[in-house]
Amino acid sequence: MSADEEKPLVSFEQLAELEDDFEQVDLELTRYQDKLTKDLYVKREKIIANIPHFWNSVFEVAPEEFEHAFKETDGSLLLSLKNLFVTRFELPNGDPRSFSIKWEFEENEFFEDKVLEKKFIYRQSLKGDVSGLVSEPVKINWKAGKDLTNGLLDLVLKVDAEDKAGKGDEETDAKKELKKKIEDTPLGDLSFFTWFAFRGPRITEEEHKEALKKEEEKRQLRKAGKPVEDDEMEEDEEDEDDLFDKAYEYEPYPAADDQALCIAEDIWPDAIKLYLQAQEDDILSDFEDLDDEDEDEDMDMADKAEPASKKRKA
Amino acid sequence: MSADEEKPLVSFEQLAELEDDFEQVDLELTRYQDKLTKDLYVKREKIIANIPHFWNSVFEVAPEEFEHAFKETDGSLLLSLKNLFVTRFELPNGDPRSFSIKWEFEENEFFEDKVLEKKFIYRQSLKGDVSGLVSEPVKINWKAGKDLTNGLLDLVLKVDAEDKAGKGDEETDAKKELKKKIEDTPLGDLSFFTWFAFRGPRITEEEHKEALKKEEEKRQLRKAGKPVEDDEMEEDEEDEDDLFDKAYEYEPYPAADDQALCIAEDIWPDAIKLYLQAQEDDILSDFEDLDDEDEDEDMDMADKAEPASKKRKA
Numbered sequence: 001m002s003a004d005e006e007k008p009l010v011s012f013e014q015l016a017e018l019e020d021d022f023e024q025v026d027l028e029l030t031r032y033q034d035k036l037t038k039d040l041y042v043k044r045e046k047i048i049a050n051i052p053h054f055w056n057s058v059f060e061v062a063p064e065e066f067e068h069a070f071k072e073t074d075g076s077l078l079l080s081l082k083n084l085f086v087t088r089f090e091l092p093n094g095d096p097r098s099f100s101i102k103w104e105f106e107e108n109e110f111f112e113d114k115v116l117e118k119k120f121i122y123r124q125s126l127k128g129d130v131s132g133l134v135s136e137p138v139k140i141n142w143k144a145g146k147d148l149t150n151g152l153l154d155l156v157l158k159v160d161a162e163d164k165a166g167k168g169d170e171e172t173d174a175k176k177e178l179k180k181k182i183e184d185t186p187l188g189d190l191s192f193f194t195w196f197a198f199r200g201p202r203i204t205e206e207e208h209k210e211a212l213k214k215e216e217e218k219r220q221l222r223k224a225g226k227p228v229e230d231d232e233m234e235e236d237e238e239d240e241d242d243l244f245d246k247a248y249e250y251e252p253y254p255a256a257d258d259q260a261l262c263i264a265e266d267i268w269p270d271a272i273k274l275y276l277q278a279q280e281d282d283i284l285s286d287f288e289d290l291d292d293e294d295e296d297e298d299m300d301m302a303d304k305a306e307p308a309s310k311k312r313k314a
Numbered sequence: 315m316s317a318d319e320e321k322p323l324v325s326f327e328q329l330a331e332l333e334d335d336f337e338q339v340d341l342e343l344t345r346y347q348d349k350l351t352k353d354l355y356v357k358r359e360k361i362i363a364n365i366p367h368f369w370n371s372v373f374e375v376a377p378e379e380f381e382h383a384f385k386e387t388d389g390s391l392l393l394s395l396k397n398l399f400v401t402r403f404e405l406p407n408g409d410p411r412s413f414s415i416k417w418e419f420e421e422n423e424f425f426e427d428k429v430l431e432k433k434f435i436y437r438q439s440l441k442g443d444v445s446g447l448v449s450e451p452v453k454i455n456w457k458a459g460k461d462l463t464n465g466l467l468d469l470v471l472k473v474d475a476e477d478k479a480g481k482g483d484e485e486t487d488a489k490k491e492l493k494k495k496i497e498d499t500p501l502g503d504l505s506f507f508t509w510f511a512f513r514g515p516r517i518t519e520e521e522h523k524e525a526l527k528k529e530e531e532k533r534q535l536r537k538a539g540k541p542v543e544d545d546e547m548e549e550d551e552e553d554e555d556d557l558f559d560k561a562y563e564y565e566p567y568p569a570a571d572d573q574a575l576c577i578a579e580d581i582w583p584d585a586i587k588l589y590l591q592a593q594e595d596d597i598l599s600d601f602e603d604l605d606d607e608d609e610d611e612d613m614d615m616a617d618k619a620e621p622a623s624k625k626r627k628a
Contacts, residue, residue, distance in 0.1 A: 025347070025354065032346055040339065043332065047324050269336075272333060272336075
């Protein structure tokens with residue numbers, strides 16, 4: 001078998017079947033991980049409760065998805081963030097790809113709510129063969145004059161209510177206003193709390209179930225070695241564009257799903273590591289400040305550095 | 315409980331215990347993943363065997379760890395790479411962190427070997443509380459005048475044999491020569507095949523077992539709520555420096571362990587995705603070339619693009 005000899009190419013179906021097999025394993029692993037870590041996260045919550053500003057520190061060293069995400073006022077609000085909790089709420093029997101993020105706040109100057117919870121539900125659609133996270137916009141009860149989203153969140157809630165009342169295809173006044181407000185808001189002024197407005201692609205539960213059923217049928221056909229019908233891809237790609245354009249036209253914070261995934265898959269499991277890293281960064285920057293100011297105080301700072309040097313390397 | 319009130323800090327031991335609990339879960343998950351994917355990888359191997367230059371394409375779009383890793387001649391050798399296989403060979407009962415990478419080559423102009431296998435064994439040490447991957451240098455039977463490592467690999471093999479013969483602390487002629495050759499070799503001339511020379515930190519199996527035993531004792535003490543003795547960290551940090559300096563002085567390719575981890579954790583599980591990405595990149599660059607040359611041929615290229623547009627998005 002020489003390298004130059006052209007062999008017949010592997011069929012798309014064979015690769016699709018393999019990818020599907022691996023995807024099923026990934027889902028099973030997420031289910032198992034959830035089972036193994038459930039109690040550990042409860043234990044962690046109790047320990048974290050004794051560390052002041054734990055989550056604020058964690059977000060200081062969060063991955064690039066959160067770069068520039070928090071504006072100045074958002075930051076002061078994060079200091080009131082008492083607790084964060086991620087749950088794959090459809091488990092053990094449902095889809096491990098759906099999850100909820102619960103934010104628990106202390107009394108603060110911005111809103112009345114103690115808890116804000118946002119659910120991200122995994123949905124797939126036959127239209128365009130796409131998948132994504134859909135979500136309900138979450139109402140925040142702002143204190144007078146303290147709405148950080150400058151009305152954007154309330155407008156999304158209004159448009160969402162209209163859509164649910166059957167006005168999905170109508171270009172209502174609220175929709176026009178929302179569209180204009182999105183266009184007029186500079187990215188630098190967009191509060192992170194607009195994240196709670198995210199709705200995602202318009203895939204209904206019925207479409208999702210239909211897509212799952214179709215996928216399972218294909219899987220059975222492939223397992224039985226029977227030919228699987230080709231999806232009409234040309235049409236599908238147009239449907240996909242429709243689906244996303246329609247959704248993102250009224251989405252003031254389209255990065256919300258990527259950030260939610262980043263919380264669920266990186267920040268939430270790695271929170272302790274990120275916290276220790278933030279502590280270390282603080283100490284290092286203290287040292288740097290010191291170098292600029294006064295070399296003689298090095299000994300005091302060395303004492304302060306003690307906790308970070310105890311970080312385990314193994 | 316206000317945010318400004320300073321609460322007592324959580325002890326290092328509490329965080330260490332938590333981190334240890336999560337680490338144990340990670341190990342268990344890797345074990346389970348290995349079990350679930352074993353047959354799938356065998357199935358994948360059979361499909362890949364029918365795709366010419368599969369692994370060469372995969373390495374074209376490999377993560378940043380492999381940027382500039384392959385020199386021009388390495389590249390032509392990669393075209394002879396018939397198969398790659400990663401095995402966590404200590405499983406089901408041993409450590410999931412140890413793995414082997416097996417490279418299978420077609421007849422080529424550079425060496426006689428059909429298979430080159432390199433094992434990376436997870437070891438930890440009480441000295442400096444460090445862990446790492448240790449490995450044996452792998453002999454390559456170069457054809458006359460074809461040694462891509464310019465003698466570096468053979469020198470490492472010689473030094474390694476001397477060390478095993480008890481000359482570990484002696485500065486032998488071979489060691490002097492190796493050190494000089496490492497210093498004199500520009501990074502741009504360093505062949506990827508020097509990767510096979512990697513030895514890693516000098517942690518013996520005995521040290522490793524001792525460290526595991528100590529770790530288990532600490533774990534039991536923590537579980538029983540008893541105080542765990544403090545490691546003398548000052549001394550440990552010096553030991554750690556010794557351990558790594560000693561190893562890397564005679565290591566012509568110190569990035570080998572990071573690249574090995576990248577293969578085992580990213581390239582190996584994501585190979586199909588990377589291959590499809592490489593195909594798509596090829597087609598896109600064909601389109602770009604075409605734009606420069608002749609706009610009229612667009613229709614032909616659209617046909618050629620068909621396979622990539624069939625990539626599943628869901």
